[in-house]
Amino acid sequence: MFLDQYGNPKEVTPTRLHDHLQWIDSPPLNINRHYLHTRLKESDLSSEVVDAFMGHWDSGQEPWASYSTFCPREYQHLIASVIQPLMVQQGWKALKGAAL
Template sequence: MKSQLHWPDDPPLNINRHFLHTHLKENGCSSEIVDAFMGHWDAGQEPWASYSTLCPQEYRNLLTPIIERLMVRLGWKALKGAAL
Protein backbone atom coordinates (compact mmCIF):
# COMPACT_ATOMS: atom_id res chain seq x y z
CA MET A 1 0.00 0.00 0.00
CA LYS A 2 2.83 2.34 0.81
CA SER A 3 4.13 2.28 -2.77
CA GLN A 4 0.64 2.51 -4.31
CA LEU A 5 -0.44 5.47 -2.17
CA HIS A 6 2.95 7.20 -2.30
CA TRP A 7 2.93 7.79 1.45
CA PRO A 8 6.14 8.79 3.15
CA ASP A 9 5.46 6.34 5.99
CA ASP A 10 3.49 3.14 6.56
CA PRO A 11 -0.29 3.64 6.65
CA PRO A 12 -2.01 2.90 9.96
CA LEU A 13 -2.96 -0.75 10.45
CA ASN A 14 -6.64 0.15 10.73
CA ILE A 15 -6.78 2.37 7.64
CA ASN A 16 -9.55 0.15 6.25
CA ARG A 17 -11.76 0.96 9.24
CA HIS A 18 -11.13 4.69 8.87
CA PHE A 19 -11.97 4.48 5.17
CA LEU A 20 -15.21 2.56 5.74
CA HIS A 21 -16.30 4.77 8.66
CA THR A 22 -15.76 7.91 6.59
CA HIS A 23 -17.50 6.44 3.55
CA LEU A 24 -20.60 5.46 5.55
CA LYS A 25 -20.85 8.90 7.17
CA GLU A 26 -20.35 10.71 3.84
CA ASN A 27 -23.16 8.63 2.34
CA GLY A 28 -25.76 9.60 4.89
CA CYS A 29 -25.52 6.93 7.58
CA SER A 30 -26.31 8.20 11.05
CA SER A 31 -23.75 7.96 13.81
CA GLU A 32 -25.89 5.30 15.50
CA ILE A 33 -25.80 3.05 12.42
CA VAL A 34 -22.09 3.62 11.76
CA ASP A 35 -21.21 2.97 15.41
CA ALA A 36 -23.22 -0.27 15.41
CA PHE A 37 -21.51 -1.41 12.20
CA MET A 38 -18.03 -0.53 13.47
CA GLY A 39 -18.60 -2.04 16.93
CA HIS A 40 -18.34 1.33 18.72
CA TRP A 41 -20.68 1.67 21.65
CA ASP A 42 -20.64 2.14 25.40
CA ALA A 43 -22.47 0.23 28.12
CA GLY A 44 -26.21 0.72 27.69
CA GLN A 45 -25.88 1.53 23.98
CA GLU A 46 -25.44 -2.00 22.64
CA PRO A 47 -27.31 -2.22 19.34
CA TRP A 48 -28.09 -5.93 19.70
CA ALA A 49 -29.05 -6.04 23.40
CA SER A 50 -32.40 -7.45 24.51
CA TYR A 51 -33.97 -4.00 24.86
CA SER A 52 -32.25 -2.30 21.93
CA THR A 53 -34.46 -0.19 19.69
CA LEU A 54 -32.26 -0.69 16.62
CA CYS A 55 -34.25 -2.64 14.04
CA PRO A 56 -32.06 -5.24 12.28
CA GLN A 57 -34.03 -4.96 9.02
CA GLU A 58 -33.75 -1.17 8.97
CA TYR A 59 -30.04 -1.47 9.77
CA ARG A 60 -29.55 -3.87 6.85
CA ASN A 61 -31.67 -1.77 4.48
CA LEU A 62 -29.65 1.36 5.26
CA LEU A 63 -26.21 -0.23 4.93
CA THR A 64 -26.69 -2.65 2.03
CA PRO A 65 -27.02 -0.16 -0.84
CA ILE A 66 -24.12 1.97 0.40
CA ILE A 67 -21.79 -1.01 0.79
CA GLU A 68 -22.88 -2.55 -2.52
CA ARG A 69 -22.20 0.72 -4.40
CA LEU A 70 -18.78 0.95 -2.74
CA MET A 71 -17.94 -2.62 -3.75
CA VAL A 72 -18.92 -1.94 -7.37
CA ARG A 73 -16.97 1.33 -7.46
CA LEU A 74 -13.83 -0.37 -6.13
CA GLY A 75 -14.23 -3.48 -8.28
CA TRP A 76 -14.72 -5.81 -5.33
CA LYS A 77 -17.05 -8.78 -5.27
CA ALA A 78 -18.36 -10.99 -2.51
CA LEU A 79 -16.87 -14.48 -2.43
CA LYS A 80 -18.50 -17.55 -0.98
CA GLY A 81 -16.62 -18.63 2.14
CA ALA A 82 -15.66 -22.16 3.10
CA ALA A 83 -18.30 -22.22 5.85
CA LEU A 84 -21.21 -21.67 3.44
Protein backbone atom coordinates in the same frame (compact mmCIF):
# COMPACT_ATOMS: atom_id res chain seq x y z
CA MET B 1 -7.54 -14.65 7.83
CA PHE B 2 -4.64 -15.81 5.74
CA LEU B 3 -4.04 -19.32 4.51
CA ASP B 4 -0.59 -20.83 4.87
CA GLN B 5 1.06 -22.90 2.12
CA TYR B 6 -0.95 -25.95 3.26
CA GLY B 7 -4.31 -24.15 3.23
CA ASN B 8 -4.52 -23.84 7.01
CA PRO B 9 -6.10 -20.61 8.31
CA LYS B 10 -3.82 -18.18 10.10
CA GLU B 11 -5.02 -15.24 12.17
CA VAL B 12 -4.33 -11.83 10.70
CA THR B 13 -1.96 -10.09 13.06
CA PRO B 14 -0.19 -6.76 12.55
CA THR B 15 3.09 -8.59 11.83
CA ARG B 16 1.51 -11.00 9.31
CA LEU B 17 -0.35 -8.16 7.62
CA HIS B 18 2.81 -6.04 7.41
CA ASP B 19 4.78 -8.97 5.97
CA HIS B 20 2.01 -9.83 3.49
CA LEU B 21 1.51 -6.29 2.19
CA GLN B 22 5.21 -5.48 1.86
CA TRP B 23 4.48 -1.75 1.67
CA ILE B 24 7.38 0.66 1.35
CA ASP B 25 5.71 3.01 3.82
CA SER B 26 3.93 1.89 6.96
CA PRO B 27 0.42 3.41 7.10
CA PRO B 28 -1.68 2.49 10.13
CA LEU B 29 -2.85 -1.10 9.79
CA ASN B 30 -6.44 -0.04 10.50
CA ILE B 31 -6.45 2.45 7.64
CA ASN B 32 -9.29 0.45 6.07
CA ARG B 33 -11.50 1.12 9.08
CA HIS B 34 -10.78 4.85 8.92
CA TYR B 35 -11.63 4.87 5.21
CA LEU B 36 -14.84 2.88 5.67
CA HIS B 37 -15.96 4.97 8.64
CA THR B 38 -15.41 8.15 6.63
CA ARG B 39 -17.33 6.83 3.62
CA LEU B 40 -20.25 5.71 5.82
CA LYS B 41 -20.42 9.11 7.53
CA GLU B 42 -20.32 10.87 4.14
CA SER B 43 -23.31 8.81 3.01
CA ASP B 44 -25.60 10.56 5.50
CA LEU B 45 -26.29 7.41 7.52
CA SER B 46 -27.13 8.19 11.13
CA SER B 47 -24.32 7.98 13.66
CA GLU B 48 -26.23 5.17 15.37
CA VAL B 49 -26.13 3.01 12.22
CA VAL B 50 -22.48 3.79 11.47
CA ASP B 51 -21.45 3.11 15.07
CA ALA B 52 -23.33 -0.21 15.08
CA PHE B 53 -21.56 -1.27 11.89
CA MET B 54 -18.15 -0.24 13.17
CA GLY B 55 -18.68 -1.77 16.61
CA HIS B 56 -18.52 1.61 18.36
CA TRP B 57 -20.96 2.08 21.20
CA ASP B 58 -20.95 2.78 24.90
CA SER B 59 -22.46 0.74 27.69
CA GLY B 60 -26.25 0.92 27.46
CA GLN B 61 -26.16 1.71 23.73
CA GLU B 62 -25.55 -1.81 22.43
CA PRO B 63 -27.62 -2.24 19.24
CA TRP B 64 -28.03 -5.99 19.75
CA ALA B 65 -28.95 -5.98 23.45
CA SER B 66 -32.12 -7.72 24.64
CA TYR B 67 -34.11 -4.51 25.10
CA SER B 68 -32.63 -2.53 22.23
CA THR B 69 -35.05 -0.80 19.87
CA PHE B 70 -32.54 -1.06 17.04
CA CYS B 71 -34.26 -2.78 14.10
CA PRO B 72 -31.98 -5.35 12.40
CA ARG B 73 -34.01 -5.34 9.17
CA GLU B 74 -33.91 -1.57 8.81
CA TYR B 75 -30.22 -1.59 9.75
CA GLN B 76 -29.44 -4.20 7.07
CA HIS B 77 -31.31 -2.21 4.44
CA LEU B 78 -29.55 1.04 5.35
CA ILE B 79 -26.05 -0.47 5.49
CA ALA B 80 -26.51 -2.48 2.27
CA SER B 81 -27.65 0.63 0.41
CA VAL B 82 -24.20 2.13 1.05
CA ILE B 83 -21.88 -0.89 1.24
CA GLN B 84 -23.04 -2.61 -1.97
CA PRO B 85 -22.44 0.40 -4.28
CA LEU B 86 -19.13 1.06 -2.52
CA MET B 87 -18.01 -2.51 -3.20
CA VAL B 88 -19.04 -2.26 -6.87
CA GLN B 89 -17.27 1.10 -7.21
CA GLN B 90 -14.05 -0.41 -5.84
CA GLY B 91 -14.24 -3.56 -7.97
CA TRP B 92 -15.04 -6.12 -5.28
CA LYS B 93 -16.88 -9.22 -6.45
CA ALA B 94 -17.84 -12.61 -5.10
CA LEU B 95 -15.70 -15.51 -6.26
CA LYS B 96 -16.62 -19.16 -6.18
CA GLY B 97 -14.64 -20.86 -3.47
CA ALA B 98 -13.37 -24.43 -3.26
CA ALA B 99 -16.11 -25.34 -0.76
CA LEU B 100 -18.96 -24.44 -3.17
